[in-house]
Amino acid sequence: MENYKIILFLCNWGPHAAYQGLQDNGYQIPSEIKMVSIPCTGRISKAILFKAFEMGADGVAIVGCCSGACRYGSGTDTAENNTIDTRSILELLGMGQERMRLATFLPDESTALKDFLADFCQQIKMLGKSPVSPVQPTSQDMPPETVQQVLTRHDAYSCQDCGKCTASCPLALSGKSYSPRTLVNSIIQGNGNREQIYKDLQACLTCGICFERCPSDVNFPEFVRDMRGVLFQADGMESGRQPHGGFFQSLMRTMTSPALKTSRWDWLPDDIRLDDQSPILFFGGCAPYFDVFFRRHQKVQTRDIIADSLRLLNFFDVQPRLLPSERCCGHDLLWSGDRVNFMRLAKLNVEMIQDLGVKTVITACPECYQTLSTQYVLQGLSPAFTVTHLYDFLEKEIDKGAVNFKQLDRKITYQDACRLNRMENVRELPRKLVRRLSVKNFSEMKDAGQSALCCGNCAWTGCDAHSKALQVKRIRQAKETGSDLMVTSCPKCQIHLRCAMEDPFLGEELKMEMVDLTTLIAKTIYYD
Amino acid sequence: MTKEIQKQEVIVTGFGGQGIVLAGKILGMAAALGDHKESTLVQSYGPESRGGACCAQVIISNRIIQYPYVKTADALICMSQSAYEKYKDQLKPEGYLITDRDLVTPDGCREFFDIPATRMAEELGRKMMANIIMLGFVTAITALVSKAAAQEAVQSSVPKGTEEMNLKAFTKGFEYGVSKLKGKEKKATGQIGVTS
Ligand code: SF4
Ligand code: SF4
Ligand code: SF4
Numbered sequence: 189m190e191n192y193k194i195i196l197f198l199c200n201w202g203p204h205a206a207y208q209g210l211q212d213n214g215y216q217i218p219s220e221i222k223m224v225s226i227p228c229t230g231r232i233s234k235a236i237l238f239k240a241f242e243m244g245a246d247g248v249a250i251v252g253c254c255s256g257a258c259r260y261g262s263g264t265d266t267a268e269n270n271t272i273d274t275r276s277i278l279e280l281l282g283m284g285q286e287r288m289r290l291a292t293f294l295p296d297e298s299t300a301l302k303d304f305l306a307d308f309c310q311q312i313k314m315l316g317k318s319p320v321s322p323v324q325p326t327s328q329d330m331p332p333e334t335v336q337q338v339l340t341r342h343d344a345y346s347c348q349d350c351g352k353c354t355a356s357c358p359l360a361l362s363g364k365s366y367s368p369r370t371l372v373n374s375i376i377q378g379n380g381n382r383e384q385i386y387k388d389l390q391a392c393l394t395c396g397i398c399f400e401r402c403p404s405d406v407n408f409p410e411f412v413r414d415m416r417g418v419l420f421q422a423d424g425m426e427s428g429r430q431p432h433g434g435f436f437q438s439l440m441r442t443m444t445s446p447a448l449k450t451s452r453w454d455w456l457p458d459d460i461r462l463d464d465q466s467p468i469l470f471f472g473g474c475a476p477y478f479d480v481f482f483r484r485h486q487k488v489q490t491r492d493i494i495a496d497s498l499r500l501l502n503f504f505d506v507q508p509r510l511l512p513s514e515r516c517c518g519h520d521l522l523w524s525g526d527r528v529n530f531m532r533l534a535k536l537n538v539e540m541i542q543d544l545g546v547k548t549v550i551t552a553c554p555e556c557y558q559t560l561s562t563q564y565v566l567q568g569l570s571p572a573f574t575v576t577h578l579y580d581f582l583e584k585e586i587d588k589g590a591v592n593f594k595q596l597d598r599k600i601t602y603q604d605a606c607r608l609n610r611m612e613n614v615r616e617l618p619r620k621l622v623r624r625l626s627v628k629n630f631s632e633m634k635d636a637g638q639s640a641l642c643c644g645n646c647a648w649t650g651c652d653a654h655s656k657a658l659q660v661k662r663i664r665q666a667k668e669t670g671s672d673l674m675v676t677s678c679p680k681c682q683i684h685l686r687c688a689m690e691d692p693f694l695g696e697e698l699k700m701e702m703v704d705l706t707t708l709i710a711k712t713i714y715y716d
Numbered sequence: 717m718t719k720e721i722q723k724q725e726v727i728v729t730g731f732g733g734q735g736i737v738l739a740g741k742i743l744g745m746a747a748a749l750g751d752h753k754e755s756t757l758v759q760s761y762g763p764e765s766r767g768g769a770c771c772a773q774v775i776i777s778n779r780i781i782q783y784p785y786v787k788t789a790d791a792l793i794c795m796s797q798s799a800y801e802k803y804k805d806q807l808k809p810e811g812y813l814i815t816d817r818d819l820v821t822p823d824g825c826r827e828f829f830d831i832p833a834t835r836m837a838e839e840l841g842r843k844m845m846a847n848i849i850m851l852g853f854v855t856a857i858t859a860l861v862s863k864a865a866a867q868e869a870v871q872s873s874v875p876k877g878t879e880e881m882n883l884k885a886f887t888k889g890f891e892y893g894v895s896k897l898k899g900k901e902k903k904a905t906g907q908i909g910v911t912s
Contacts (some may be wrong), residue, residue: 459911499910505898588888589831590895594909714909715899 230263235433416525730795735847740772750865856893
C-alpha cells in the first residue's frame, strides 16, 4: 500500500487555497500523494505529465482553476487538451487512461478537493501498481564507451580536414553556423568548447549526405550517434533540449518495461484480416502515438499507413499476425544517444518475436526497417527472423502481373526517406512502384536520390530555425516540380514537413498535399 | 493430373516465328514424359508459314490416341488476331480461350484469359521467349500438364545455355497466371480493389 506513488500537480492559485484549507483543518493528505506546486496547469506539457509515468508514477492528477477562472486565461483549456492526449497515450500503452485525471476547484472547495483526492487514490489502488518500472542501470547494461573508442571505431582520425562534409551539409547550407568538419576536429583535439560540442551533436540530422561525400569514408551520422551516447551517458539525459520536451524519448523509455502490455492495435479497422498462427508478422511502428500527440496541431493520420499496409497484404492473400505487445523498435533512442534503453527495447522485441516462432517480419516504416534489419545485428543481437520492407513484398507481387492501377489525376513527386535512401540504399525500389502508378505526371525534385534533402528532423533531436529553413527549402523544391501531391514513405517525413507547412508567415505558399506511397498504392490498385 | 480428364485437345496458334510449334511440342512432351500420359503433335505451317497463321495441334490423353487431329478444342491458345479468327469456332463452349493481350482482341462473346506475353518477353530482353511465358501461363490456368512436367520439358527443349532464362520466363508466365486466377476469384466476390 505504502509504495503507491501518485503525483499531484497543483496550481498555485485557486485550488492551492482549497488544499491549504484542508491542511489548516488538520486533514492528513494521503501519504501516496506527492504534491508538486505549479504556477498554472497550462504550463504542464504532455512531456512533463508523461515524465511522471516514465519515472514510475502509478497515477497523475493535475488540478487547476475552473475554465474561465484561470489567472492566465487559457491555462485550463490547454491542460484539458494535454490531459486528453496523455490519456490516449496511456491507453495505447495499455496502462489505462484512468491513471490520469484533470480536475478544477475554486478556493473554497476544500471538501470537494478532499473527496477527489480520496476517490483518485481509491481508483489507482484498484488499477494496481503501474507496469512501468523506472529504468535503473544494471550490470547487464553495456559499459559506457569512451570518446577514444568512438573516434577509433569510426576511424575519425582519418579525416583529411577537406571540408566536403560542411560544404554538403544541408544545415550548414541553410545558414547555421555549424560545421561537421569542425565538430570532428574539436572532438579529436579534445579542447573544444564543451557546450558548443553538445549543441552541434544535438543539431546534426544524421541525414547522411556528408557521409556520401567524405573521401575518408567517415560515417558521420553513426559517429554523431555514438558521440551522443558517450556524452549523454556521462552527463545525464538531456531531455530538456529535445524537441517536445523529450516526450518521445520518454515514451520510448517507458516501453522498456517488460511488464507493460501495450494495446496499440485496438483501433484497427474491422475489414483487416489477421491470422495469429501466421509465420509472417507485420511490425507496425509508433505511428498511432504520433497521431495522438499531433492530433490538434497537424492532424497527421500516419496510422493509416499501418492499416493500408495490412490491407495490401490481405489483397495479396497474406494474413499476417501482429505482435500483441509491440513496442517501439528503438530507432529514436538509439539515434538520440540512449543506447542502454535502445538495447532493452531491442532485446524485448527480438525475444517476443522469436517466441512466436515468426520467420518473416514485414514492416512499412523506414526506421523500423533499418533498425530491425540492420541495427539489431550491428548492435550485437542475432535475430532468427528475416526483415522485409513492404515495398519489396509489393514489387514482387505486382510484378507477377494481373493487377493494375486506377487512373489518378495528380502530378506527383517523391520525398526520399533518409533511412531507406542513404542508409539502406533503397531508392530505386520506391521509384519503381511510383512509376507503376497511373498518374498524370511524376517528376523528381532538384535534390533527389543520393543527394535528397531530408525532412528536417531525426529521432526528435535538434529542431531549430535552421532545420525549419531546410524544410521550407525542401517543400519549395517539391512545389517547383509543378506537382500537386508529395508522395512520402516515412511517417516522420509527413509529421516534420507538415509542421513546416504550419508556418504562419509563409502560410499558403508552403501548403502541399502529402500522401504515403503505401496508401496511394492501396487506394488505386485492383485486380485486372 | 485429375483422373476424370480423359482427353484434352489443344490448339496453339499464332504467326510463324513466334515459336508456336515449339510451345506445342513442349506441351506434348510434358504430358508424355513428365505426367506419363499419351500425347500427339501435329504441326501445320501451310503456305502461310512465314508470318501467316501457324498452328500446332496437341492431344493429351490417358489412353492411346487413335486420331491426332483436333476436332473440337478444349483449349485454344492464340498469339495473333488472324489465328484467333481462323480457329475460334473450333473451341468448345466450355473450353479455355487463352490469348496474348496485346496481339489479340477477342470478340467478347466468351470468357477468356489474357497475358501480355510478348510485352513481358520484351521486358525480359528476349522477344522470342513469349511462347515460353505463354506456356507458363497456360500451365497455371489449365490443368493440361503439371508445373514440374512443364518445367522439365522447357529445360530439355530450349537451346543449351538458355535454360535458366527460359525457366525464368516460364515462371513469369506461371505467376501471372496464378495472379490472374486470384483476380478472377476476387472479381467473383465483387472485391477487386483493396477496400472495394
Ligand atoms: S548527417 Fe546531415 S546534418 Fe549531420 S552533418 Fe552530415 S549532412 Fe549535416
Ligand atoms: S568530408 Fe570527411 S575527410 Fe572531409 S572534413 Fe568531413 S569528415 Fe573530414
Ligand atoms: S519539425 Fe515540428 S514536429 Fe518535427 S521535431 Fe520540429 S517541432 Fe517537432
